[in-house]
Amino acid sequence: MTDAYSPAEPSDDLEERDDLNGEATDAAYDDDPGYDDEPAYGNEVDSTGDDLRDLVHFVAGSLVDRPEDVEVHAAQRGQSVHLTLVVPEDELGKVIGRQGRIARAIRTVTMIAGSRHNVRASLDIEG
Numbered sequence: 001m002t003d004a005y006s007p008a009e010p011s012d013d014l015e016e017r018d019d020l021n022g023e024a025t026d027a028a029y030d031d032d033p034g035y036d037d038e039p040a041y042g043n044e045v046d047s048t049g050d051d052l053r054d055l056v057h058f059v060a061g062s063l064v065d066r067p068e069d070v071e072v073h074a075a076q077r078g079q080s081v082h083l084t085l086v087v088p089e090d091e092l093g094k095v096i097g098r099q100g101r102i103a104r105a106i107r108t109v110t111m112i113a114g115s116r117h118n119v120r121a122s123l124d125i126e127g
Helices: 047-063 089-096 098-116
Strands: 071-077 080-086 120-126
Touching: 047 071, 047 080, 047 089, 047 098, 080 098, 089 098, 089 120, 098 120
Parallel strands: 080 120
Antiparallel strands: 071 080
């Protein structure tokens, strides 16, 4: 019988875990096709950058009359993703809004979505 203060028996699913801190070792990731040993540096964009790019494209495309003319470029460097939203000049006011309220809201949504992926996201809007 175990009480609240006695250690629990180790389970079988911890065989591939590090003895010191209980975190998974590299062997646990060998079979995972989505795991990449290399960190993302420079202008390479991983799935987080793609997700943020898709989010900004969806929001901006919903605001303008010609969503096919909306472009979003993403660059990732370490733990930060820099997004550039490019819209036609005649549609720029729809994306910026009065006193920049819509642009501020898009930037806020982008920063929150980035924080959920543990990255710092920034957004520039160009016309």
